[in-house]
Amino acid sequence: MLRLTLEDFSPAAIAESGQCFRMRPVHTEEQCWELMAGRRYLRIWQLGDQEFQFSCSEEEWADFFRHYFDLDVDYSAYRAYCLEEDEFLKRCMSYGQGIRILHQDPYEALISFLISQRKSVPAIRTIVERMSEIAGEPIENAYGSFHAFPSAEALAACSIDELRPTGAGYRIGYILDAARQCASGELDLDGIGTLPDKELISVLMKLRGCGIKVASCTALFGFHRLGICPQDVWMNRVLHEKYQDIWPQQYQPVLGVLQQYMFHYARLEMRKTTNNRRIS
DNA sequence: GATCAGGTTTGCA
């Protein structure tokens, strides 16, 4: 158990920001979240604005989770890219204060975002959870029974019929293809980690079911390429309505981070205004 | 029950 004061950290915003699918509120406890990252389990309690308690040891924090939450970086440096006159982005950044771009495992990100196509966040969560139950290693701890994210080898060994109960539908073929390529070494995710952004995206896009959106999400959330901005329908609407279809040049180096604030804001605003599909 | 979902592939002009 570990207690920390963190200035720019919001489990609620991170869990809802659509970048990961295995972090969720624990409803039986106040201000509490849990997550699986690979085979690691973590529980987080928010005790005050900046006061947190974590279920891991100091060693596991230092070795893994501190980096996982990108806490070695000061996000005010990213927010400083905001143009003085950009009131919209200012509102998004204030709204999403505490968002981090996680250092997720590239393979986990790839599989998760292959599933994400044409699916809502709750549906993706359900599918990932069931996939883990079917092919992931069981994990027992003081908080209950869980399943690790299935390894590429475990997934590759599955048949389409075994994965059908996940509800992933036609995406199952995409998942199996990708898992088999990772397991066989045909696709070396560690190896392509050194490629420049554009080449990384184009290698990922050779996978079946991996178009520009899924490749961009994998690059941003799995490879931490902060200049890459996944353009989905929400971000297209923001880009069109707020930026006349062109991102400000100055934003390019950290557009992925700025995008995350905008996406989070736009998604929750849209939910409120069902009649008027405009973002204010 | 209908409609849509944070897309991609395929087929056809």
Next chain:
DNA sequence: TGCAAACCTGAT
């Protein structure tokens, strides 16, 4: 090169 239809199924 551009566009629409088809794809599976859960969530609302």
